[in-house]
Amino acid sequence: MNLKLLRLLALAGCTLPAVGYVAAQATPAPAASAVESRSINDWLMRMHEASRKRSYIGTFVVSSGGAMSSAKIWHVCEGDQQMERVETLTGAPRSIFRHNDQVVTFMPDHKVVRSEKRESLGMFPQLLQSADGRIADYYKVKQEGAERVAGVEADIVLLVPKDSMRFGYRVWTEQKKGLVVKLQTLDTDGKVLEQAAFSELQLDAPVKMDKLLQMMGKVDGYRVEKPVLVKTTASAEGWVLKAPVAGFKPMSCYKRPATANPAPGEEPLQWIFSDGLASVSIFVEPFDRQRHERESSLSMGATQTITRQLDAYWVTVMGEVPMATLKLFANGLERKK
Amino acid sequence: MNPKNTKNTKNIMKPSMQTSELMSALADGQLAGEDFAAALHASRHDDSAVECWDTYHLIGDALRSAHGARSADPAFLSRLNQRLAQEASPAAAPRPVQPAVQGSPAVLSDHRGQAANDGEFRWKLVAGFASLAAVSAIAWNATGLLAPAAAPQLAQAPTSAQQVVVVASPQGPMVRDARLEELLAAHKQLGGTSALQEPSGFLRNATFETPRNAGR
Numbered sequence: 159m160n161l162k163l164l165r166l167l168a169l170a171g172c173t174l175p176a177v178g179y180v181a182a183q184a185t186p187a188p189a190a191s192a193v194e195s196r197s198i199n200d201w202l203m204r205m206h207e208a209s210r211k212r213s214y215i216g217t218f219v220v221s222s223g224g225a226m227s228s229a230k231i232w233h234v235c236e237g238d239q240q241m242e243r244v245e246t247l248t249g250a251p252r253s254i255f256r257h258n259d260q261v262v263t264f265m266p267d268h269k270v271v272r273s274e275k276r277e278s279l280g281m282f283p284q285l286l287q288s289a290d291g292r293i294a295d296y297y298k299v300k301q302e303g304a305e306r307v308a309g310v311e312a313d314i315v316l317l318v319p320k321d322s323m324r325f326g327y328r329v330w331t332e333q334k335k336g337l338v339v340k341l342q343t344l345d346t347d348g349k350v351l352e353q354a355a356f357s358e359l360q361l362d363a364p365v366k367m368d369k370l371l372q373m374m375g376k377v378d379g380y381r382v383e384k385p386v387l388v389k390t391t392a393s394a395e396g397w398v399l400k401a402p403v404a405g406f407k408p409m410s411c412y413k414r415p416a417t418a419n420p421a422p423g424e425e426p427l428q429w430i431f432s433d434g435l436a437s438v439s440i441f442v443e444p445f446d447r448q449r450h451e452r453e454s455s456l457s458m459g460a461t462q463t464i465t466r467q468l469d470a471y472w473v474t475v476m477g478e479v480p481m482a483t484l485k486l487f488a489n490g491l492e493r494k495k
Numbered sequence: 496m497n498p499k500n501t502k503n504t505k506n507i508m509k510p511s512m513q514t515s516e517l518m519s520a521l522a523d524g525q526l527a528g529e530d531f532a533a534a535l536h537a538s539r540h541d542d543s544a545v546e547c548w549d550t551y552h553l554i555g556d557a558l559r560s561a562h563g564a565r566s567a568d569p570a571f572l573s574r575l576n577q578r579l580a581q582e583a584s585p586a587a588a589p590r591p592v593q594p595a596v597q598g599s600p601a602v603l604s605d606h607r608g609q610a611a612n613d614g615e616f617r618w619k620l621v622a623g624f625a626s627l628a629a630v631s632a633i634a635w636n637a638t639g640l641l642a643p644a645a646a647p648q649l650a651q652a653p654t655s656a657q658q659v660v661v662v663a664s665p666q667g668p669m670v671r672d673a674r675l676e677e678l679l680a681a682h683k684q685l686g687g688t689s690a691l692q693e694p695s696g697f698l699r700n701a702t703f704e705t706p707r708n709a710g711r
Contacts, residue, residue, distance in 0.1 A: 205694040220702045229702040233514065254701045262584070278687045293690060329689070338694040354699045386662040386684075397562065409688045428681055432688035439682040456675070461682075463675065474675070476682045 179330045184464040192342075198299040201315055204336035205329070216308065216359040218249075222352045222459030231356075234365035255374035262374050271380040277410065278437075284290065296320055296405040305330060308359035317435065323404055323483045324436050329357070337361070346480055353458040366415040387412045392429045397442065399490045402457055403483060405433040416475035424472070431487070434469055438477030440487055445472045455481055464488055482484045518547035 196204075213235055219228045232243040244254040253264040257481045259279040263272040302314040312330040319326050326348065330340035340355035392398065392411050399408075411429045426443035450472040456463040466488050467473070473491060475484045512539055520526050521534040522534040549571050685698040 195521070206690065209694040218698050220699055222703070227703040229698070242697070244698065245700065249703065252701075254512060256697065256701075276687070278685065278692055315526065329691075329695075338643075338691070340700075341691065341695045354702070356697060368584070371658075385684075392593045410685070412685060424596055424682075426554065426678070428685060430686050430688060434691050435691060437682075437686040437688045439678075439686040441678050463679075474678050476678060477686070 182238075193315060195300070196379045198294050198317065200296055201299055201329075201331070201336075202293065205331055205338050208332065208336035209233075209338070210238075210240055211361055212361060213365050214337070214359060214361050215365060216356045217362040218244075218354065220291065220352070220354045222357065228357070231364075232365050232370065234367045236367050239367065241370045243370050251371075257371065257374060262377075264377075264380065269380050271382045272376045273382055273384050279338075292405065292407070296324065296433055297326075302328070304333065308356040310337075310339060310359060311359065314340050317336075319346075321404065323486075324433060324479050324482065325351065327435065330359075345479065350437075368467055381444070385414065392427075393418065393494065395427055396494045397427070397429065397488070398492060398494050400492050401486075401487045401490050403431070403490065406431040406438060406487075407422065407433070409437070431477075436478045437478055438475065438484065438487055439472040441476070441490060442491075443472050443474075445470050453482075457481070514541060514544045515547045519551055522548060522551040619678055 192379055203463055206455070207468060214233050215230070216231050216233075217228060218231050219226060221227075227246070227248040229247055230245045234241045240256075240258055242254075242256040244252075244256075246254075251266050253266075254453065255262045255264075256279075259276050261274050261276050265271070273289045291335055297317045297319055299317040300318055302316050304311060304313050306312065307330045311333045311334055313331045315331060317327040317329065321363045325345040325346070328342040328344060331337065332339050341353070342350045343352040345351050390411050392408065395411070395413070408433050409426065411491045413427045426441040429440040429442070431438045431440070450465070450467065453466045454464070461476065462479065462481050462484055463476045464481065464484045465472065468491065471493075475486055476488045477487075479485060517530070517534045517537060518524075520530070523540075526534050533545075538548060553571065674711050687700060689696050
């Protein structure tokens with residue numbers, strides 16, 4: 159009896175201060191705990207929404223394997239319409255305009271304009287809300303404090319892959335609304351492969367959508383090219399992946415008619431996979447002894463590439479994933495029986 | 496352009512300074528309505544206006560192009576050659592444009608035949624890829640690609656369709672394949688299926704868009 163009471167008292171003695179401690183911690187800092195409890199989907203949704211709601215002008219810098227390129231960015235949102243203008247400051251001069259999923263690229267040095275629709279730009283909600291909850295299955299989120307980037311306070315969020323099949327990301331997201339102001343792609347050891355960031359950012363800048371639309375449509379004196387893409391399926395083209403690569407789902411498949419560029423032979427088939435954050439393209443074209451001499455692998459910043467011969471075909475696999483993952487795709491591809 | 500200038504340029508006997516201003520504005524696409532009509536009128540009736548027009552375009556091309564102005568107007572080139580012939584000492588100066596002066600197709604094609612990089616087309620590619628090289632660190636580990644035995648073949652610009660291009664990179668000269676560039680561009684255009692595409696991926700790809708049309 160005595161012993162029982164003693165045990166009860168001891169238990170109470172332990173729990174009460176603990177409860178008190180938790181209560182004391184929880185009440186004064188509700189904001190902090192909200193940040194802590196954000197799921198990976200919450201974070202990604204917030205980043206995405208911010209890009210659809212904020213207008214800004216900024217300078218964007220991409221550094222990849224020791225070299226750097228930069229562009230000036232204008233971004234404007236009106237209702238559910240979004241518009242972006244990118245003027246490259248390095249390399250060949252390019253003006254790229256994006257109106258929702260419509261992208262127009264001006265190449266003044268060649269007097270050519272490329273006009274195209276990018277379906278991938280409209281895919282976001284499906285990537286998060288598919289029934290199998292994909293992104294959260296393969297990545298976990300970890301907050302790493304805060305830092306100031308391009309003059310704004312940003313939370314640092316780490317998207318950590320749960321296996322070694324994909325790269326990780328460190329994202330700086332502006333504290334008020336969640337705009338992504340800096341992004342690092344990290345290899346499986348956590349080393350930075352590539353970094354992209356605003357060096358200067360003017361939020362809520364007075365950008366006029368109608369003015370950008372007018373510039374986007376000003377193609378006088380340019381030859382307008384519209385890449386001809388035919389939507390197809392890998393299966394219809396006679397290809398299968400004998401073993402799926404963990405987390406990667408086929409997203410789309412295209413071929414370009416040979417007439418578009420007759421010289422190098424038939425244009426390749428492009429089969430696109432994504433795990434929600436990283437994407438991989440498998441290109442298949444007829445094997446040509448003259449052009450396809452050596453199987454090789456190539457690494458450029460975050461983008462990796464490998465090539466291999468498969469019977470009468472030449473396969474190029476490319477993506478922002480580790481080389482080992484690309485090998486699984488390259489070796490898993492086979493002709494449908 | 497102010498209205499006063501416009502009135503004057505309608506008169507065929509105008510000072511040439513105003514013609515050049517008008518042509519400058521026309522080349523910049525800044526003219527409309529009456530000014531535009533006046534500029535067109537001047538270009539029909541005044542040789543100096545046409546000359547201005549050509550010159551401004553050449554200047555514009557030189558300023559805009561990362562690869563330098565190429566393909567000058569033949570008339571311009573012949574005028575340039577005339578003046579060079581008048582000014583320069585016979586040995587040195589006119590040499591770069593000599594084929595045009597002589598107008599000898601045989602000499603021209605002979606030169607082209609010897610060029611390791613097959614004339615303008617390949618150089619254009621090299622220029623295009625050099626700009627890509629500036630944004631990406633490149634590491635080939637293709638078996639034998641960088642082996643000494645392979646180098647002479649590349650230097651001779653093989654007759655095969657493969658456009659292997661040597662570019663400078665932070666890690667030294669590297670070998671690149673024009674076809675690979677096309678695939679990389681296609682991957683960036685269509686393969687950007689990511690939850691981070693709109694917040695960041697699109698900007699990343701646009702900021703270092705590959706010179707996909709470099710060879711066209």
